Amino acid sequence: MIILVLLASVLILGVTVYQYDEQTKDYNIQRFERKEAATIKTIDLELTNKTKYPLKTENLAKIFQERIYEISSINKLDIAIYDLNGNLLKSSIKRISEEFESKIISQGVVTELVKNDNHKILKSRERKGIGYQTSYSFIKDSKLERIGILEIQFTQDNSEIQKELREFISRLGLVYLFMFLIAISLAYFLSSYITRSIQTISDKMQQTRLNERNEKIILNAASSEIEVLVEAYNSMIDQLEESAVKLARSEREQAWREMAKQVAHEIKNPLTPMRLSVQSFERKFNPEDEKIKEKLAEYSKTLIQQIDVMSSIASAFSDFAKMPTQKRERVEVISVVKLALDIFNEDSINYLAKDKELFANLDKTQLIRIVTNLVKNGMQAAEKTETPIVNVAVSSEGKHIKITVSDNGKGIAENVKDLIFEPKFTTKSSGMGLGLPMIKNIIEAYEGTISFTSEEGKGTVFTVILPKE
Template sequence: MKIKRLSLRIRIFLAMLLLTFLASVLIATVTIYQYKEQTDEYNQGRLERKEEAVKASINYWLNSGRGNTFPIVEENLKLIFREKIHEISDIEKLEINIYDLDGNIAKSSHAGFVKSDAPSKLSDTILNGVNNTIKHRYVNTKTLNQYSLQSSYSYITDNKFKPIGILNLQYLQDNTSHNKDLEEFLIRMAYVYMLMFLLAIGLAYFISSYITRSIKTVTDKMSLTRLNHRNEKIILKDASAEVFTLVNAFNEMVDELEESAIKLAKGEREQAWREMAKQVAHEIKNPLTPMRLTVQSFQRKFDPKDPEIHEKINEFSKILIQQIDTMSSIASAFSNFAKMPTQNREELNVVEVVKYALDIFTEDYISYFPKKDVIIAKLDKTQLIRIVTNLVKNATQALDDVENKKIEVTVSDDDENVVIIVADNGKGILEEDKEKIFEPKFTTKSSGMGLGLGMVKNIVEAYKGTITYTTQENTGTVFKIIVPKK
């Protein structure tokens, strides 16, 4: 799922959860960093305290006059600290090494078979660090077997503060208890974060729903907006300034849309009547032309003394009556189309009525396939016959230039509806005519008025049914009608 397709509510919800998660991670990171800093400061302070304690013991040993009996000079370092260095090491629980001023080891408290990590010769870096700093102290740190080993180097002085050697303390940091405390703290904090995250989910859902509730109302109303329907305005009492502006814009759009719909409907009606008037005039002119020619011919050839004058008058009258009947049928067709068909519902067998409607067609390529012998429905018999005859008539007209003509009429039903299908293998419906197929308009053929499908649609919709079709050019067309049984 792309982030651009997510709704605003989901985005706010995810953003709040992400913010809570990032805050938790950041707090945990800062806590771990702070804990490590405090541990390092603690170890450094502890090393400094031990160094002060060792120096105090050494100064007391050198200057009290009660312990050391050797002159306090660099050459006597081994003798001065021969036994005392082990005593101090045992008290302070760390390794002590003493070097001369050239960096050579003079005495060490280390004992045993394991080699000491202290260097036998101090590097120039260490010597310069001790000699050139203000406090004359140098500290370095290295990792030893997953432990941190701190080494401090500082001067040992006589009673006149003259350096006679370099004191080295080896302090091995054991952070096991600290790390355990940190682990327990992080576990407790993880439980707290889990609870906070669950609360954040509920809070984020509530806040995101509250923020987007007004927007969802606007969205729902906009999705129901139609040009040919009466659209409702949006009324929101507790809305933000931005949403209020959006609602006002929507309500103004509804007003403008309603005005546009009225103008459009009025224009469509006027256009429909203009088109209808043109078509009526055109269709009436068709019988008027042969009537005019007949009258003119009769006028030229009329002879009262003609022995066949009575037969000619009868033929002349017959032609005029036929054209008058044609004009009358045109008027009746438009009159019937203009008004909604009156329903006279009665229980009838749809299978028999459809067969009766097909009996007027003499074409042998029309086939009838009822799925049952009896399908009872409450319909108007005359209107049902009009539906079938109009569809079949249109199908026969679509087969004018087709070889192996075929029309199939099928009748079936389900629990609530009757289904009538009329299929032909004609030339199909052109793409540009598909949208106008049910419009009331005259046909381009030499006969007919193009009102058949429009009339069928009116009848079907009066029954609250549907009429649909599928077509393929040069292959055929299938019309499907579904009407309720009751």
Template sequence: MALKNLSLRSRIFIAMILLVLLASVLIGAVTIHQYNEEAREYHADRLERKEAAIRRSIDLVIDETFFPVITEKLPVIFREEIFNIANIHGLQINLYDLDGQLLKSSKAALQNNKVDVCLDAEILNQLSNTAEHRYVFENKINGKVFQSSYSFITDKKFKNIAILNIPYLEDDDIFNRELNEFLLRLGYAYLVMILAAIVLAYFVSKYITQSLRSISDKLNEIRLEKRNKKIEIESSGAEIETLVKSYNSMIDELEESAVQLATSEREQAWREMAKQVAHEIKNPLTPMRLSVQSFQRRFNPADVDIHIKVSEFSNTLIQQIDTMSSIASAFSNFAKMPAQQNEQLNIVHVVKLALDIFNENYINFEPESDELIAKFDRTQLIRVVTNLVKNGIQAIQERETERPQINVRVFSSEDFINITVEDNGSGITEENKIKVFEPKFTTKTSGMGLGLAMVKNIVETYKGRITFTSEYGKGTIFTVAFPKQ
């Protein structure tokens, strides 16, 4: 799991280092195995050569002896010669009769313990049953490896008269010293190789992943609302080049799709807006029409209350006309992009002015300090604050809470000025949260739902952002943040 979380560059780097380490371990293991095999072959060949030389010496003694060449006379024949032969070849020599009893040995201690020295039946069987009539037995004593070869001694007529045994100690000190020296030199060589591999792996992994990093950075920068740059990478492999071509082709298709989508969304938005405006305008027209028709039917110039009725009729029309006028103004304000008239403002002072138009006594203003300076348009800032506060007042009226409260705070954080408007109104449901800033969306029984959309439009024009948190039935907090400069 941890390996999956590593970057491609780290995995390439680790893989190359592990490959070199694995190669060094394998070569070391093969070297040790090869040395052991060579040592084993060397001892086997050396024992065979020594045995052949000793047999020649024994045959020479047998040829020159004046005693009868029989098993019983061998201790006499080799009474002194066995020591000479052993000294010449540097090995112990033991002579056994055909039943496995010791006849003569170049080792005095063994000669004095004839009762305890007797060949096993297995050795006699192996010696008799092999085609070469030769048997080599290997055993370990005190951590040292001994080989014992057994073969027949024949007379001049090639008749078996005795068994020759040559114990042989495998002395690996020379091989071990050579092996240790070779492994030490190999270790130094691989230490240098590992250091070189680390440097090489660093640059190779960097070279391989550099193109992928460029592509990754470009992918992270992709935005539907802006023009995305294509990737231009030189000296890249065929796979990377294919990936770059696919990315550039995707950018072209994305731009085409973005243009089509923007056009489609813009047309759809204006169509929906036109429907909404038409619907809102029809609402006051219907009572106006009914009022005019009713006035026509009931109009009587001789009526003594005619002036009162005309006044009521006029007031009704004026109210409906004002409603249509407010609809037109809201639509106009939303459609018109705010001009960026950046001027140095005391944000605390401007927000306080915006709040002074409200008569509600539950609106609390909590500035961080008396003066927070930033560049903004005074009119647009007032419009932002008043819309957010109006939205909070309407939310409180919907909930009909016993202790209504709206807290407006102004404070700074790093390079931003923050304005928060918190209410304990009805809150926003989960399904409506994604629609809050959409034009024409509203949960109110009146209005066009353009207030928050207009606020978002103004804030983003000044490179700011607006966010909110809300819990249904408990209240909402809107936060506006825009740069100081």
């Protein structure tokens, strides 16, 4: 809007100046033509009725000896009479000055005058704010024979007109400036009115989340276009909520179906050797066998082992299926982590604590679970390494506790890094792949984070950040 007003003002101002200048020129020419016509008519009357001299070129100076001044004064213009060769015969200006071109008309003017169909030339020029309109025409006798050349020059001082034009432009400029300020004000309030509504919509859109309840936009005053946009957004929110509910239900059902398949598969694994053991014992059972007690003990041991595997599967599934309860108590982290490492007998585990004591409000049991799970994963990753090493470090970083568990194992391949924390994903030949997802749930329940860096063939580093409070 501002640019349009500015361009319109400049264009209107330019057109106004141009039109004013053209009208001034036209007015001066018309005024000069009227004076010229009156002068020529007076000269013709002087030649036909009042002169006593024969109408010849050499007598023109005598005929208009004194009369030329009267005609010049009456019509307020300058008059000069030349012979047919362009030589000055008589002038209304007693001292020839630069207002007249010369005492002799140039041959070009004479030639142009002869060739012109009307036998008349009109020229305009301007110098130092003064405009000059000059006409050349032939003086003829009663028989229409050419006896001389008449030059009529009208001098127009344009300084007053230019002054009026400047005053007019100044007034017009003030009007345009006032309009420009009004345009800026209107543009500001209009844009503020529009952008305020758009900003509200933008803020709501940025806050829109698929898995959260989104608020609809309510505007008390808005343009019809904005209202249409708001209605479209509110309709989208309704559809988004419906889609989110359907998607969540579908994801839950799919997740539990996949989990059920995994649990069923894991349970079937120990059932097969149990079945084979029972069938073998049934075929080979002999009450009179001297080693019957030893065989019965071996058979029982096999069944107990498989039952323990099934029990661990059920426990892992149960631990993952329920969110860890946030039990907060003041614990000394350094000693708790050391306690978690004491259950491992391997010499490959190194513990480094920069502080002697480090307190935080956490669940001691869940902290032990986090450490043992990460250390166990590190040991399993490095078990095929010639010299396996698992380093555990605890340090304080401001309002947080940092726990790092690193190993020199095989590392994690690039194509599976995004799946590490996914349920039922595992790179090991046994297990359900619920360990890392479970401790991730525990850490996030305390508003902490877990991340890792890994390089194939060199090892992996897991970093856990937990708040102290």
